[in-house]
Structure formats: structure tokens, C-alpha cells
Amino acid sequence: xTTITAIPYKENSEVLFNKIKDLPYACWLDSGKPESDYxxxxxxSALPDIRLVTEGSxxxxxxxxxxxxxxxxxxxxxxxxxxxxxTELKKLAIHKPIANIPFSGGAIGYFGYDxxxxxxxxSSRPSKPKSKLPDMHVxxxxxxxxxxxxxxxxxxxxxPECDERIIPLVRQRLEQQYDIDYPAAPLKVKxxxxxxxxxxxxxxxxxINEYILAGDCxxxxxxxxFQGPYTGDPYSAYSQLRKVMASPFSAYLSLNxxxxxxxxxxxxxxxxxxxxxxxxxxxxxxxxxNGKSVLTQPIKGTAARxxxxxxxxxxxxxxxxxxxxxxxxxxIVDLLRNDLGQHCVPGSIDVETLFGLQSFxxxxxxxxxxxxxxxxxxxxxxxxxxxxxxxxxxxxPKKRAMEIIDELEDRSRGVYCGSIGYINHNxxxxxxxxxxxxxxxxxxxxxxxxxxxxxxxTPHEEYQESLDKINAILKVLAASN
Numbered sequence: 322x323t324t325i326t327a328i329p330y331k332e333n334s335e336v337l338f339n340k341i342k343d344l345p346y347a348c349w350l351d352s353g354k355p356e357s358d359y360x361x362x363x364x365x366s367a368l369p370d371i372r373l374v375t376e377g378s379x380x381x382x383x384x385x386x387x388x389x390x391x392x393x394x395x396x397x398x399x400x401x402x403x404x405x406x407x408t409e410l411k412k413l414a415i416h417k418p419i420a421n422i423p424f425s426g427g428a429i430g431y432f433g434y435d436x437x438x439x440x441x442x443x444s445s446r447p448s449k450p451k452s453k454l455p456d457m458h459v460x461x462x463x464x465x466x467x468x469x470x471x472x473x474x475x476x477x478x479x480x481p482e483c484d485e486r487i488i489p490l491v492r493q494r495l496e497q498q499y500d501i502d503y504p505a506a507p508l509k510v511k512x513x514x515x516x517x518x519x520x521x522x523x524x525x526x527x528x529i530n531e532y533i534l535a536g537d538c539x540x541x542x543x544x545x546x547f548q549g550p551y552t553g554d555p556y557s558a559y560s561q562l563r564k565v566m567a568s569p570f571s572a573y574l575s576l577n578x579x580x581x582x583x584x585x586x587x588x589x590x591x592x593x594x595x596x597x598x599x600x601x602x603x604x605x606x607x608x609x610x611n612g613k614s615v616l617t618q619p620i621k622g623t624a625a626r627x628x629x630x631x632x633x634x635x636x637x638x639x640x641x642x643x644x645x646x647x648x649x650x651x652x653i654v655d656l657l658r659n660d661l662g663q664h665c666v667p668g669s670i671d672v673e674t675l676f677g678l679q680s681f682x683x684x685x686x687x688x689x690x691x692x693x694x695x696x697x698x699x700x701x702x703x704x705x706x707x708x709x710x711x712x713x714x715x716x717x718p719k720k721r722a723m724e725i726i727d728e729l730e731d732r733s734r735g736v737y738c739g740s741i742g743y744i745n746h747n748x749x750x751x752x753x754x755x756x757x758x759x760x761x762x763x764x765x766x767x768x769x770x771x772x773x774x775x776x777x778x779t780p781h782e783e784y785q786e787s788l789d790k791i792n793a794i795l796k797v798l799a800a801s802n
Contacts, residue, residue: 334363353567360569369460413746426480430459452735506553544771570753622646622687665693701750
């Protein structure tokens with residue numbers, strides 16, 4: 322049976338993550354509390370039993386050695402990585418879910434945007450610079466710390482399969498009065514530079530406008546990448562970022578494989594001095610399933626915040642009344658209704674909220690909410706596969722928009738605009754759209770900003786919007802010099 326142990330609730334889950342942050346493949350699905358107005362749960366774990374790592378068309382499965390919490394390469398496959406993940410999760414499906422505990426064991430990790438080339442059976446991917454991180458990195462975890470901020474309760478949960486050494490180790494660390502202080506230098510980032518200049522960015526938007534006027538598409542999400550070399554531990558920057566732009570679907574994923582962050586398995590970079598990690602400050606949910614219920618909450622429409630209260634309120638009102646932003650949002654709502662329709666019961670799909678306003682530390686957004694009911698025989702991984710990547714960060718029609726993105730963006734997106742989240746052992750799932758996301762591959766750091774381009778987009782304004790979304794991230798990273 323699954324074991325549940327109550328532990329003292331903490332208003333800020335960072336207090337708990339700091340106790341286990343050095344354990345192999347530590348992960349934190351972060352609600353942004355207490356700063357965020359949204360979100361309910363935090364999920365923290367480490368020490369996965371299995372890892373699935375996809376690079377191009379090949380997925381490697383690493384399994385625990387059982388002795389030192391390390392992993393060895395067990396098998397390699399050319400088949401669909403999500404089918405491989407489903408096979409691993411089915412081994413845990415015998416356990417019953419627990420009410421009000423979203424995750425008690427299962428998959429946590431990321432599905433990079435470039436995974437779409439494999440899932441959509443493309444014979445080749447664009448020849449352009451790509452991330453040194455895998456296209457997919459997912460661990461199978463048998464335990465987690467759960468914080469329920471609505472009920473102000475916290476638990477350690479673990480499946481019977483959990484290594485008997487893990488829970489005593491975790492409990493011992495949580496009871497310590499001090500944070501784990503492993504030898505890791507703070508993140509230092511050298512000058513970040515855009516991969517394309519302002520003039521080139523605007524030129525590419527003008528090219529998208531030509532495609533739209535020609536009838537190729539209605540909307541294309543276009544992004545630029547900022548990059549630079551770094552040294553040290555990204556977590557020091559994440560701790561700062563979540564204070565200045567708290568978001569309900571944030572995540573920190575360590576990609577280091579042994580205590581203290583030393584590197585000991587076959588997927589790690591040779592540079593042991595720098596930690597590899599994903600930092601996401603995403604405000605956007607991609608897909609959530611709870612039993613047969615499906616929810617997606619696309620964001621389209623953005624306005625900058627202002628320090629002056631009156632001007633800030635005016636920006637929000639103008640966003641809500643903007644024909645351009647409402648049209649942009651409506652296109653993606655229609656696209657997602659179509660995507661959900663592949664695996665939802667006919668007639669069950671409904672738009673619960675259209676053009677709702679949500680305000681975050683850096684921007685206001687228009688957020689819509691679409692629900693549905695899974696068909697008999699369909700599951701969350703089917704839904705993820707056929708909705709991936711999210712329509713809000715591709716465009717409409719989706720296939721053509723993705724072709725234009727492949728043509729015009731100067732480098733592969735990597736983790737950016739993919740998805741980060743969990744799939745519980747019973748199939749319940751919650752994932753984000755990996756925007757406001759920084760990837761750290763051991764040598765270089767990458768951060769993207771972008772937006773949806775439609776017929777009446779103004780190139781200069783779109784360029785500024787791409788910066789408004791990530792300026793807070795760039796400032797924190799620049800301050801680490």
C-alpha cells in the first residue's frame with residue numbers, strides 16, 4: 322500500500338526543497354506560493370528509480386543500480402518515447418490514487434519542444450544549432466513531498482516500490498535545522514546576447530505577416546533566444562527568480578546525477594564544475610487530467626505591468642478590450658478545442674472561461690479555460706502526444722505554423738515551449754507550457770522570449786513584448802555577473 326506521512330506544513334516550499342536539493346535529479350514543481358495568487362500544490366522529489374532520456378530518434382532507459390542511487394544504461398529504443406513511458410507507468414498502475422494528493426509516485430520531467438519532430442514522425446529536423454540537453458528527460462519517482470497550500474497540509478508519500486533507504490534519509494534531512502550546504506558555487510553568467518538582432522527579429526515578423534496575408538496561416542508564435550556561458554549552480558538564480566516573478570506552474574529540475582552534483586552516469590556533460598538544470602517560471606498550464614476530466618488554460622494576449630497603479634489598471638483594461646489580443650486568444654481556443662477533440666467525448670468540450678484576466682509580477686495576460694472528458698480507452702499520454710506541443714506556442718493552423726517556426730527561428734527551441742510536469746501512477750497529469758524558461762546545459766545558458774504574430778501585429782511592438790515577458794529573468798541573470 323501507498324504510505325502517507327504527515328509533516329509540518331511550510332508556507333514557502335523552498336524551505337523543504339533546500340533540504341534535498343543536492344540529491345540526484347532533485348525536482349520541484351513549484352506553485353509560486355506564497356508570492357503567487359494562483360496554484361495549490363507543490364511537489365518535491367529526487368532519486369528516481371528509472372530515467373527515460375530521448376535524444377533525436379533514440380530513447381535510452383537508465384535503471385537504478387540499487388547500491389549507490391546511481392543509474393546504468395539498461396536499454397535503447399527507436400520507438401515512440403511516450404509509449405515507452407506509458408509502459409513504465411503501467412507497472413505502477415495497480416496502486417490506487419489518494420484523494421487530494423495529486424502525485425504519489427510516477428513520472429516527473431520535461432518534454433522538449435523538439436520532441437515534436439519524433440512524435441510527428443518527421444523524417445528529419447531542421448539543421449540549426451540545438452540544445453545539448455536531451456529532447457526528453459523524465460524520471461520515474463516512487464515518493465514525493467506534497468504541500469497543499471489550500472488546506473495548509475504537507476505529506477511525504479511513497480509507493481511500496483520505493484527503495485527502503487529513501488524515506489528515512491528524507492525524514493532525517495527534513496528534521497535538520499539547517500539547509501543542505503553542498504559545495505556548489507553560485508551561478509555566474511557572462512554577458513547574455515540575443516541569437517538574432519532587433520532588426521533581424523523585426524524582419525522575420527514581417528516575413529510572417531507575408532505568410533498570413535498569403536493565407537498560409539492565421540497566427541505564428543515567434544521567439545528569440547538569449548544565450549551566454551555560465552559557471553556554478555543555477556539554483557541560486559532560481560531562488561531569486563521565484564521571488565520576483567512567482568508563477569503557478571514553475572519548476573526547477575536538477576539534471577545532476579549524484580550527491581553534491583558530481584557527475585557519474587552516461588548522460589552527463591564532462592564539465593563537472595557546472596550544474597545542469599531547467600528553471601521554469603511559467604504562468605501557463607498546458608494539460609491537466611483528473612480521472613476522465615481534462616483541462617487546458619491557454620494564454621494569449623499580453624500587456625506590461627506598470628509601477629503606477631492607475632496606469633497598470635489601464636493597461637489591464639486595454640488588454641481586455643483589445644480586438645487584436647482577443648482574436649489571438651480565440652484562434653488558440655479553437656485550435657485546442659480541435660486538439661482535445663481527438664481524445665475527448667463528442668459534446669463534452671466546453672469553454673468555461675474566455676478572455677479571463679490574470680495578472681503576474683511582470684505582465685497581464687488573457688487566459689481562457691477549456692474542459693473536456695476523455696473517451697473510454699483514452700488516457701493522459703494519448704492526449705499529451707496528440708496535443709503536443711501546445712497550440713498557444715505554435716500558432717494556427719498548427720502544422721503550417723510549426724513549419725514556419727522551423728524555417729524562421731535561428732536555433733532549435735530545446736526545452737522552451739515544450740512541457741514540464743508530472744504523470745501520476747494512475748494516469749492523472751498536470752503539465753505546463755515551458756515559457757519563461759531557462760535551460761542550463763553545463764556550459765551555456767539559454768532563455769527565450771516570444772509572442773503570437775497575427776495579421777495586425779506591429780513588428781516593433783511584438784519585439785518589445787518578447788522582452789517584456791522575460792526582462793525580469795534577464796535582469797536577475799545579468800545581476801549574477
